[in-house]
Amino acid sequence: MNNTYFITGTDTGIGKTFITCALLSFLKSENLKVVGLKPISAGVKIFNKQKLNEDVFLLKKYSNIELDYKDINYYSFDKPVSPHIAAGLENYHIDFDLIKDNIKKIQSKADIVLIEGVGGYEVPIDGCRRISDLISYIDVPVILVVGVRLGCLNHTLLTYESIKAKHNKVCGWIANIIEEDMLCIDENINYLKENISEPCLGVVPKILSKMEQINFIDYFNWPGME
DSSP states (O other), rough: OOTTTEEEEEESSHHHHHHHHHHHHHHHHOOEEEEEOOSEEEEEETTTEEEEEEEHHHHHHHHHSOOOHHHHEEEESSSSOOOHHHHHHHHHHOOHHHHHHHHHHHHHOOOOEEEEEESSSOSSSSOOOOHHHHHHHHOEEEEEEEEEEEEHHHHHHHHHHHHHTTTTEEEEEEEEEEEEOOTTTHHHHHHHHHHHHOEEEEEEEOOOOOGGGOGGGGBOOOOOOO
């Protein structure tokens, strides 16, 4: 799965979907065929008279390969709760083989596949498995999204240490500034650069305008691209 990366985060609500969509936009600008997947989702809204997870809707929107929603999202739970709770409420067992097989079907169609997780790196999937176990099973490199806000150093270092302890390969990390009035933003980001061995792939400011108007080439540094 050399063209595939798993987007995980330091917490929930720190912009994983935004960063994944921003990466998709950036990679499309480099004339690459890209797709965003979200194997497990929790929480739905109505889009075009269809009940969908909002993250899944956005990933499909920013991909440039035509796929059905079922090809992007394999387990969609109604309630916006931890997947181990959501799956239990709906009597589902999440099958890692099904997820891996579906990802393999997509890989041959794309130059880059971005798989977005649900919640943070150690969010439980059931009584004995977590998102980290799914990443290990799929066996793809991780891109860690850091939500830059007060407390991010602790959350980031704990997550990074957990990733290393699970022997997942880290491609790099992205700083997503979600509290623009946070004190000493640059100092926090520089500390992480000094204490994470893998490269910082981007620093994205808090963006309130439409994503379509943003030139993300200004914010990302993808490996192998000038």
